[in-house]
Amino acid sequence: MSVRRRLAMSRPTEGAAGRTGSWRVFLPVIDRERCNQCGLCQMYCPEGAIDEDLNIDLNFCKGCGICANECPKKAIEMVREDR
Amino acid sequence: MLTVATGNKAVALAVKQAKPVVVAIYPITPQTEIVEQIAQYVSQGDLSARYIDVESEHSAMAACIGASMTGVRTFTATSSQGLLYMHEMTNWAAGARLPIVMANVNRAIGPGWNIWAEHTDAMQERDTGWLQVYVSTVQEAYDTTLMAFRIAEHNDVLLPVMVNLDGFLLSHVMQPLDTVEPADFIPPLHLPHTVDPKNPMGYGTLTGPDEYFKFRWDIERSMRDSLRVIEAAHKEFFQRFGRTYGFTEDYRCEDADVVVVSMGTLGKEVEVAVDNLRNEGIRAGSMRLRWFRPFPKLDLMNRDVVVIDRDYSFGFGGVLAHSIQAKNRTGVFSVIAGLGGQEVTYDDIAGFVKNRHIGREYWFGVSDNV
Incomplete structure (x- = not known):
């Protein structure tokens, strides 16, 4: 017998809201020369799309620009993406 | 104790x-x-x-x-x-x-x-x-x-x-x-x-x-x-x-020709009105609704129903009166009384029963009424 579901419950999964990367208008481009690997961009990324080596998963990056805004070295530039 | x-x-x-x-x-x-x-x-x-x-x-x-x-x-x-x-x-x-x-x-x-x-x-x-x-x-x-x-x-x-x-x-x-x-x-x-x-x-x-x-x-x-x-x-x-409760508290309803439905303390006032009305030969009863959600089945067939609402839904009517009408497919005399603590005595309630007009709404204390 299946468990009676009274309340919607969910577990976090990768891409639970789909491939949010398809929403992107501006692409974050990292200048590795300027970057001092402080990791603030990873910490602030609302999608968890930046890994420990500071690579951005473009499947899920929405292009919100928070990483660029938070970067103390101004090492991330938001570039309009033509699709 | x-x-x-x-x-x-x-x-x-x-x-x-x-x-x-x-x-x-x-x-x-x-x-x-x-x-x-x-x-x-x-x-x-x-x-x-x-x-x-x-x-x-x-x-x-x-x-x-x-x-x-x-x-x-x-x-x-x-x-x-x-x-x-x-x-x-x-x-x-x-x-x-x-x-x-x-x-x-x-x-x-x-x-x-x-x-x-x-x-x-x-x-x-x-x-x-x-x-x-x-x-x-x-x-x-x-x-x-x-x-x-x-x-x-x-x-x-x-x-x-x-x-x-x-x-x-x-x-x-x-x-x-x-x-x-x-x-x-x-x-x-x-x-x-x-x-x-x-x-x-x-x-x-x-x-x-x-x-x-x-x-x-x-x-x-x-x-x-x-x-x-x-x-x-x-x-x-x-x-x-040893104490009895139901979805409603019914008082002298069995043989009643007219039943007054109310909620809360007004229900106790209605019981006194029922006794007085019966002394005058009017077979009245009181049905005090305890449970409003879930809304219970009420036995109100074949008698006049007076509903006292201590509430109002503007542009619509007394909430209790309309709930009873909808659930029981019965006409009621809808009395709006006791709003904001307005005093409603058992004599007032006896008056509602005596002057009932099924299908109408009556705002107690408002001159000439609706």
Whole structure:
């Protein structure tokens, strides 16, 4: 017998809201020369799309620009993406 | 044990005996005595609950929701404006299937600023998924609060319960109170969807059009099942403690030609009116509705029905009158009386019965009427 579901419950999964990367208008481009690997961009990324080596998963990056805004070295530039 | 208590104190006493683990309440007239009393129980060590001081009713309900999600018994109390301020969270409590018990001391809504009895505050919570019960005596306030925990926490219900008592007319009136030892009348709470820190999950998160309606139906399914659970609670209460309760309290209805339906303390006034009317040869009866949600089946066939609403839905009518008309397909004489604590005596009620005009609405005290 299946468990009676009274309340919607969910577990976090990768891409639970789909491939949010398809929403992107501006692409974050990292200048590795300027970057001092402080990791603030990873910490602030609302999608968890930046890994420990500071690579951005473009499947899920929405292009919100928070990483660029938070970067103390101004090492991330938001570039309009033509699709 | 026989004692004397106000309606508020009776509620607080029942809460103490039900032993909630978390209580979060914000004071508001005429409910404040409940807060004070429970705070005193906690501070004196008579109730070992976590008493959370909150800055608003919205937070009071939110705190109860958070606590209840951990699977513990919770209680809060409010009134009028406070209840309205809670409204977003009362919906959440029911939707999250949390058996929170709340005492609502019925009070009118401003403006004009008014602290006296009226049911419109609770009526505005009608469609939230809370069970609603209205009491008429200090004893009933106490007994019903005990039953509320048992009913809310039953596995077939798991919905919050609101115990309504009229502001001042009951909250601040002292009457004899016979207390009981509840023992295992309220079994331990087992919430099937208790949060588990070792197994983190999202609760009530984004639920799409393909799923949402299923959870709404489950609320309604539980509402319907609650009729049976309430009946069983009434029965068990009688067997253990000897006092009888039903969905309604019927007084001299069996052979009545005209039945007056009301809620709360007005129902007791109606009983006196019924006796007086019968002395004059008018076969009247009183049916005081206790449970408003779930709305019970009422036996009102083949007699005149007078409904007294201590509430109003603007542009529509008395909420109780229209609920009865819709559920029973019967015409009623709809009396709007007692708003904002307006005094309604048994003589006034006898007048409603004598001058009844089925199909009409009558605003008591408004000259010439509608």
